[in-house]
Amino acid sequence: MTFxxxxxxxxxAAALIxxxxxxxxxxxxxxxxxxxxxxxxxxxxxxxxxxxxxxxxVDQIREEFxxxxxxxxxxxxxxxxxxxxxxHIWLSEFATMNSxxxxxxxxFTVAVIEDGSGPHGVRLVVERVP
Amino acid sequence: MTAVLVxxxxxxxxxxxxxxALTGRVLLGTLLAPxxxxxxxxxxxxxxxxxxxxxxxxxxPLALASFVVAFVVHRRQLGPSAPHAGPVDVxxxxxxxxxPAIDVLQSPISWDSHAIYWTRAGAFTQDSxxxxxxxxxxxxxxxxxxxxxxxPASVATGWATGGVDFFSAQFVTTALTLSAIVMLAYAVRVxxxxxxxxxxxxxxxAVALGVWTGAPLVLAAGYTDHLWxxxxxxxxxxxxxxxxxxxxxxxxxxxxxxxxxxGLIAAGxxxxxxxxxxxxAPLRAAPVWxxxxxGVLWSVVGRVFHAESDLLANGGGERIVQVLTVHxxxxxxFDQTVDAMWSAGGKLVAVAAVVAVVGAxxxxxxxxxxxxxADWPLWAVLVLFGGALVxxxxxxxxxxxxxxxxxIDRTMVPLLVLASASAACWAVTAVEAFLRPxxxxxxxxxxxxxxxVPxxxxxVPxxxxxxxxxxxxxxxxxxTVPTTRGAERP
Numbered sequence: 001m002t003f004x005x006x007x008x009x010x011x012x013a014a015a016l017i018x019x020x021x022x023x024x025x026x027x028x029x030x031x032x033x034x035x036x037x038x039x040x041x042x043x044x045x046x047x048x049x050x051x052x053x054x055x056x057x058v059d060q061i062r063e064e065f066x067x068x069x070x071x072x073x074x075x076x077x078x079x080x081x082x083x084x085x086x087x088h089i090w091l092s093e094f095a096t097m098n099s100x101x102x103x104x105x106x107x108f109t110v111a112v113i114e115d116g117s118g119p120h121g122v123r124l125v126v127e128r129v130p
Numbered sequence: 131m132t133a134v135l136v137x138x139x140x141x142x143x144x145x146x147x148x149x150x151a152l153t154g155r156v157l158l159g160t161l162l163a164p165x166x167x168x169x170x171x172x173x174x175x176x177x178x179x180x181x182x183x184x185x186x187x188x189x190x191p192l193a194l195a196s197f198v199v200a201f202v203v204h205r206r207q208l209g210p211s212a213p214h215a216g217p218v219d220v221x222x223x224x225x226x227x228x229x230p231a232i233d234v235l236q237s238p239i240s241w242d243s244h245a246i247y248w249t250r251a252g253a254f255t256q257d258s259x260x261x262x263x264x265x266x267x268x269x270x271x272x273x274x275x276x277x278x279x280x281x282p283a284s285v286a287t288g289w290a291t292g293g294v295d296f297f298s299a300q301f302v303t304t305a306l307t308l309s310a311i312v313m314l315a316y317a318v319r320v321x322x323x324x325x326x327x328x329x330x331x332x333x334x335x336a337v338a339l340g341v342w343t344g345a346p347l348v349l350a351a352g353y354t355d356h357l358w359x360x361x362x363x364x365x366x367x368x369x370x371x372x373x374x375x376x377x378x379x380x381x382x383x384x385x386x387x388x389x390x391x392x393g394l395i396a397a398g399x400x401x402x403x404x405x406x407x408x409x410x411a412p413l414r415a416a417p418v419w420x421x422x423x424x425g426v427l428w429s430v431v432g433r434v435f436h437a438e439s440d441l442l443a444n445g446g447g448e449r450i451v452q453v454l455t456v457h458x459x460x461x462x463x464f465d466q467t468v469d470a471m472w473s474a475g476g477k478l479v480a481v482a483a484v485v486a487v488v489g490a491x492x493x494x495x496x497x498x499x500x501x502x503x504a505d506w507p508l509w510a511v512l513v514l515f516g517g518a519l520v521x522x523x524x525x526x527x528x529x530x531x532x533x534x535x536x537x538i539d540r541t542m543v544p545l546l547v548l549a550s551a552s553a554a555c556w557a558v559t560a561v562e563a564f565l566r567p568x569x570x571x572x573x574x575x576x577x578x579x580x581x582x583v584p585x586x587x588x589x590v591p592x593x594x595x596x597x598x599x600x601x602x603x604x605x606x607x608x609x610t611v612p613t614t615r616g617a618e619r620p
Contacts, residue, residue: 006567012492013564016485020557023481024336027550031342032230038347039232 137288137298138305141167144193144287147200152377154204154211157220158316162378164284164302164309165361165385170196171283172388175254176431179265182258185283186290212378214319214330222331223315223338227308230342234304234350238296243352245273248299250282255289266436275437278428280388281306281354303357304350310360311338313382314547317364318554321371324500325558326565333554340550344475344543355540358393362386363547366400366511369418370407371503371555376417383418387425391439392522394425396544399514403507441525449525460524467523470534471516474542479512482549489556496563502555512548519545 003011142160145167150159152166174188181188238244250273253264265275281303288302289295315338322330341356342349349356365382368374383400386393401422405415439446453460486505489497497505519541526533 009493009496009563009567012488013560013567016489016493016560017557017564019481019485020553020560023478023485023553024340024550027340027343027478027546031344031346032226032339035230035233035342035346035349039230039235039350 131297133292133295133298134301136292137295137302140288140291141284141302141305144170144189144196148196151200151203152212152381153215155215157217158212158215161220161224161309161312164305165313166196166381167287168280168284168306168385169381169388171287172278172280175261175279175283175286176428178254178258179261179431179435184257185254185286189287189290210375212316213374214323215316219316219319219331219334222335223312223319226335226339227311230339230346231304231308231350233347234301236300236347236351238300238352240348240351240353242348243300243303244296246277247281247303247352247354248285248296249273250275250277250279251285251289251299252294254279254282254286255294262435265432271438271440271443274440276429276432276439277390278388278394278425280385281357300350300352303352303354307349307354307357307360310357310364310382310385311341313378314338314341314360314364314367314551317367317372317379318551320374321367322500322502322555322558324502325562329558329561333558336557337547337550337554341543341547343478343546343550345539348540353540354389355392355543358386358389358396359544359547361389362393362396362400363544363551365397365421366403366508366548367551369400369404370507370511373503380417380420383421384424387421388428392518392541392544394422394429395518396511396515397421397425399511399518402514403510406510407507440527441522444527446525446527449527453521453524463524463530464520466530466534467520470530470538471519471542471545474538475546476542479545479549482553483509485553485556489559493556493559493563495569496566497555497559499569500559500562502559505552505555508548508552512545512552515544515548 142163145163145165146159148166148170149162150156153159153162170192171185171189174185174192177188177192178185249270250264253261264270267275284306285299285302288298292298315334318337319330319334322333341360345353345355361382365379365386368379368382369376372379383397387397401415401418404418405412408414486509490505522541523530523533
């Protein structure tokens with residue numbers, strides 16, 4: 001079976017178009033879609049109340065440690081009574097790193113200890129709630 | 131929310147006249163305005179540090195001066211209006227971005243944003259003595275005091291009218307980033323303008339959305355990686371694949387060089403590649419070195435006031451020697467770095483490379499026919515920047531087990547965007563080949579022997595040869611790349 005030159009060109013072109021489209025769709029799924037979903041979550045929970053923000057970030061921490069902490073218990077944050085901006089910032093940074101998709105709720109305690117051992121002067125300790 | 135709106139309005143008002151004068155377009159000028167305002171703010175910050183005073187004292191006269199320059203440029207009509215920037219094109223550049231851009235509503239609590247850019251913006255709200263002390267203060271060494279001032283100065287500009295507010299800071303930084311992404315979409319549109327119009331527009335939208343592929347959740351959180359990447363790649367595309375005026379790409383590369391140190395490296399690499407392409411007439415490449423000069427000037431100012439790069443601190447010279455002598459430690463770090471790069475999007479770059487090779491082997495005449503410049507300069511930039519990235523991780527003073535996981539998804543963004551830009555150009559070429567597979571000269575009615583037919587903007591002079599006259603024209607020389615701007619098919 002032989003193909004005419006225009007047909008060969010069209011086959012190659014179609015293959016490249018499909019490859020490029022797949023590449024872009026994968027990129028959008030991995031990037032723009034995630035950002036849209038994340039943004040919509042903020043729209044739905046609001047962000048004017050710090051307690052809401054903290055609760056949301058704790059959810060992310062739960063995802064972070066889902067592979068280490070058995071499911072079944074509550075999250076508790078041990079931190080200064082005034083949950084200051086610094087803790088806030090650091091927790092969010094820690095929580096957004098390498099987030100792990102969580103299959104079911106995990107339970108653990110998150111404690112922030114100011115002992116200078118962490119990369120930014122604080123350390124996040126995760127313990128299982130008894 | 132009032133503070134956010136006031137800050138955004140301030141940035142747009144300061145940047146709009148110059149942006150409009152550069153583009154000759156109201157819509158595109160408005161979208162470019164945050165970047166021109168950022169440049170005005172960055173120059174103000176440098177003058178504040180070097181000469182003295184407060185940021186606002188420099189910002190106001192410089193903004194007024196930019197208004198005068200814009201008026202003169204516009205009055206004398208020193209350049210044609212930017213092609214391919216009508217309302218329909220602008221809709222393709224912007225509407226798809228609205229969905230992921232909603233992430234700007236996230237709480238402004240990201241680490242780098244506060245620790246680096248907004249802390250420095252806070253310093254810029256003080257006087258010059260405070261800023262000078264801040265740059266050299268060892269307490270703030272962790273916050274990269276050597277980073278260029280464009281973003282912090284822009285945020286401080288917004289704060290000057292709207293008051294200090296972290297949501298305003300996040301919105302202003304995101305406005306700069308989105309402005310750069312729109313310019314990237316515009317650059318893709320210009321580069322592929324000789325192909326089918328709809329394919330060119332879709333490609334522009336796709337590349338713009340592709341900027342989110344790496345580290346998507348920090349793009350609108352006050353980080354600057356996507357900002358300098360989009361600006362640098364947009365400038366590079368306009369220079370390497372386009373043939374229009376150089377003012378806009380030089381401006382974009384200057385934005386990149388004054389946003390982050392990696393942006394300066396990228397601007398330098400683009401300048402080297404452009405100079406290599408025009409080696410027979412090196413003076414033609416001179417403007418491309420302006421962004422590099424601006425970035426180097428900031429580096430000198432930073433060093434004078436004792437700002438220090440973390441990469442060169444704590445035995446940086448020794449680590450460079452270890453790299454050059456291929457020390458066993460460096461081999462281990464090299465393997466770790468390459469593995470991380472592969473996991474953080476290297477596969478997408480590999481797919482784009484396959485597309486580029488297949489396209490170059492089988493569809494090159496069609497690419498030449500629609501006037502898209504050669505692909506190799508983009509890949510030269512990609513390879514050189516990838517090498518610089520690996521080198522950076524090799525000489526990093528940090529443990530790679532910490533440094534790579536906390537940064538590789540962001541540092542890979544330039545490679546991903548360059549690869550997607552290359553793939554987009556080949557996709558438009560493939561559409562052209564699919565629709566018109568014959569390479570024989572078409573009937574006279576198809577040639578560009580009449581006036582240019584713009585898609586929705588004013589006619590642009592067709593300064594290249596007729597589209598089908600030289601189907602196998604050389605791609606490697608800039609002077610021989612045919613330009614078919616304004617001669618698109620509907």
